Amino acid sequence: MKQWWGEFEFAPGQTLRWQIGPKALWISRADGEWKVASEEGRDRLDSRLTVAEAAAEQVGDEVDLKRFAVRDDSRALRLVPALPDRPLIVNTAKPFFVPSKETATLYVSAPLWFRVLLAGSEAELVDTATVRPSDTWFGPDTLSGELCYASRTSARLHMEDLPLRPHRAVSTVRIRNNAASTLPLEKLKVPVENLSLFASEEGHLWTETLTLERKEDSENASIRLDSKPAHGVAVTPVAPPRSKISKGVVLDVFGRLFRMEAGGRR
């Protein structure tokens, strides 16, 4: 797969177009300004990829257009992929259990964001999702918890089951259950904002391997990040994490499905 990120030079007045999965992106260098426009298609499974194609036509009014005033000699932009800015909640397709002292390896796919930066000063112009995931609530009840993104795809046990798409990155999550009891896994919080991105030789995006170790009978686990992805021999780092995580931090990552009070109280 061709890589859609990197540094791109623009001639004055030139418009380039990208299509990253469902997201179409137009960037043009006009007089004294950069124009960045994007539009999200309705088909979430769209896996088209077009990179920096010269676009003749001006961008229509219906798309989301932003303008940035810059100096005249600004000619190049950097396009960087990024992971979501909030944790991702992944469901397991069927009830899934990790018995005591066992380890499970799951593959999780996260939708990507893209950031447009001015080459040189690294000033950020745009930071948007290629496909905006739905919001979801992760917590024991409606009074406390954390707003996260819901993943459309469930976690897979085999990597082959997970289609690789240009607008998604794959994480390997290793779950080690060192507690005495079986771990029932209904949903899993993956702290994607703390992960970095790597590109494989084929141009697919991966995050480093994440190990969650459950030590006692609770929904918490200590988190450990490897230095690189488990798959792919030659990987190159593409983007750092949005926020750094301290080593061995304990987070609540295993959640039960929400059981709401029934009844139609108004």
Next chain:
Amino acid sequence: MSEIFGGLHLEQLLTPERLVTILRAALTFGVGLLLARVISAAIARALRLRVSAHESMLVRRLSFYVLFALVVTSTLHQLGFQLGVLLGAAGVLTVAVGFASQTSVSNLISGLFLVAERPFVVGDQLEIEGTVGIVLSIDLLSIKLRTFDNLMVRVPNEMMIKTIVVNRTRFPIRRLDVQVGVAYKEDTERVRGLLLEVADRNPLCLDEPKPLFIYKGYGDSALELQFSVWAKRENFLPLRNSIHEEIKVAFDENGVEIPFPHRTLYTGSVTEPFPVRVVGQHADSESTA
């Protein structure tokens, strides 16, 4: 010229010593008031980073009132008032003042209870007897709200203690109940599927807690349903606007009817059917024929 108040001379009243005393008292009062303001503001500013806006405001008010009381006492002292005597006189007046200031005191006490109970803080969105607004300040006698049409509403503390107050922004997520009626001929399973798909497509609608689908009952002209979706409280209004529109579009695209109230005229089994006459365009010529 200097004779005023029937023989009382201004020179007698304003001896140089007295003038100095009054000036000194005025100076004490003025400087004291300024200092009280500056000090209480400084305390609040120092605390702002560590405590909430609500608490810093309370500390500011409280420190100001304490300092103000000190300034007033020392000013009276400067003027030569015996504070002990003043307090004694105040004791006599207490009954009269107590009756006169019954409402104020009741509000004051209620205010203290409100502060202790903390059912809301500055910046929360409250609903009090139909008035919805954002809390601007919590004062000794009242709280001040700013409504969404930018009006200032003063609610006495006593009323806050007595009536039901809804705090809309206490919890992080809120549920939106969409009331929707569909025609009796519709397949409710299909309607449920359409509604869930609309919720799934809307990114503001939370995936968990799951949307609720509830049969409300058999209405006069429609099957009454309730579709409840969750949103982050900041996204409540955007979700309310978008989801109603999306449900309408989804129903229109799939031919699901949202019925109007129906009226069926029935003449009973014993009566003849209603006579119906078809009238053409040239009603005049037909009626004369």
